Amino acid sequence: MATAVTADDLRRSMSRQRSIASASRRGWASASIREVLAAPGGDVFQKSGRHDNEEELKWAAIERLPTYDRLRKGMLTQVLDNGRVVHEEVDVAHLGIDDKKNLMDSILKVVEEDNERFLMRLRDRTDRVGIDIPKVEIRYENLSVEGDAFGLLGVLKLFPSKKKAVKILDEATGIVKPSRMTLLLGPPASGKTTLLKALAGKLEDDLRVNGKITYCGHELNEFIPQRTFAYISQNDLHHGEMTVRETLDFSGRCLGVGTRYELLAEMSRREKQAGIKPEPEIDAFMKSTAMAGQKTSLVTDYVLKILGIDICANTMVGDDMRRGISGGQKKRATTGEM
Template sequence: MEGSDIYRGSNSLRSTSFRLRRNKTTSSENVFSKTSSSCEEEDDEEALKWASLEKLPTYNRLRKGLLATSRGVANEIDITELGFQDRQKLLDRLIKVAEEDNENFLLKLRERIDRVGLNIPTVEVRFEHLNVEAEVLVGSRAMPTFLNFAINRVESVLTFLHIMSSKKKQVTIFKDVSGIIKPRRMTLLLGPPSSGKTTLLLALSGKLDPSLKVSGRVSYNGHEMNEFVPQRTAAYISQHDVHIGEMTVRETLTFSARCQGVGSRYDLLSELSRREKEAKIKPDSDIDVYMKATTIGGQEASLVTDYVLKILGLDICANTMVGNEMLRGISGGQRKRVTIGEMLVGPANALFMDEISTGLDSSTTFQIVSSLKQYVHILNGTAFISLLQPTPETYELFDDIVLISDGEIIYQGPREHVLDFFHCMGFNCPERKSVADFLQEVN
């Protein structure tokens, strides 16, 4: 009797444990089935919302988007009414760390454009037989004193009346220089001080002083300067930081973005959206919202401004006044980054940067140039950057080198061939000297 009781007890225990295991398995299967079914329902709901957006007219469709909430639910939003928190959450999803995620973000933009076979516009800048001359006073007469100012005014009137001849002398800044700045390539401009770097950048960007005598030809994709407005295509970044000290960093960049407009971004996105609609392609919702936000100009708050603030490391001082000599504000390095950001928020495809490393440490310079390289290589930009003494790491980021001295171009070509060129000329770079320093000294 005792053995049978033990046997029956063990059987009852086994049956009970089996039922418990089966119940657990069934409950876990139900949990996973509910999760998968809920995900399918959310995907179906998002697909229906996107289908309703596709039925809107083009103008309305480019102002609507699907933005995911914290719970992962996509809601239809008006791009023009994006709040600060929504913009920050969107940027955090796209770019968590600027140094690591910016390239992946740009690749996603390029992937969406390439998926429909759309070509990104490029800008190729050529200058042929460029000559720049200036009439200047030399010696003590060139000093900015009150006496010289009065004498100069009198002499200018007498010279205009042909009573006396001008005492100004002709100074040649450039003499018969030619070259090409290619798209999708980072071009570095090197040269000693007063060699003509700033004048060359100003001439190519269409911002040269009209009092200078200029001859030769500067063209963008074969079109000369008088055929279009170069300021809408090219952006010149000065080596001088000139800002309104009472404005914050965010206000400065936002004001610059509103002044420059959106350029061809709207036309590009309109054609992109049309092709996606024909091919029945649904883009990534976050990328779609970002691209649509970049096509809306004249807003007090811009997603492009937030993006530039993040990649330049200015988000930590976005609400701090820029400051000046009389007003305390941001540091000198941050002020230089504001100068760079003022042009990056615009739609220009060609960037001409003059001594952007002044006031920046080597690490920050490397980070900024690296971000520019990613933009140029991925989105077909054109960059012509002047640096005084770049570090070896920053120097390696460039594709082409332009070496200038006394208004003449000594070398222009790939970075890899510059040492071979000077070796053939009889100049060898010492083993422990950086290539950039060697090129500066060989001038």
């Protein structure tokens, strides 16, 4: 049944709504004052959560972008001089020097303590959306390596001498499992270096190899071995006139980003479907390291930091004619380059 609404009813209803709005404004104001008094140092942005809303809005704007643009945008958190925390949208393909430094400092404040935690955060992000990182398992079966030995006069070609076959490895069989560190022990001249070179496909041409070496079931002639593994020699070979940073950047550009971009695109798609918001620092790092064609990569800054050679990053490596970094630093530069 319809009822008539009089002018007095409308006035009472409007008065009631104004009272509710006024009370809500008073409650918001008093809550803001309580937050200011409760926050250490009187920083309203530390407790109120308004900066969280700002971050959510900026992240939502990034999520609405097409895939290509979304993979190039990230969020960096900065603390201003007044203690206020701000979230800035950045193009990860063109991070400035200060942005890179702030990002690396936020990820690895103390390398010895934070590096494992950082790697676990990377792994947690992929596990959360059900993505498996590619792993490599090496198997070698009945691996035998032999070469020829000459007498001294034969080597000098003064007199003809017969070649004598020398067996370096004799039907070695084993497995190098992924996600593990394998220690190879043996007395001098037992064939340790020969085994490692054989697994890396870097044996000398005059050696004869029998047996089978597979990487995840694929033999060495089925793929490009240099993109999967590296053998680090005991001798450091560098261009002495290049700095440590230039050496690692050049190595990184030669290697490329591999499957990181495709992996990140699939991960971003699954996170968007599941409504998962990644950690800003981890997201910015992964996006930056997946961009191809960069002259310098954030991977270089990461490797420099964990190897402890960031203090000599802009120093020439050096050689017999040029003064450069120390022997220990050169060995770590070789490890990072490889």
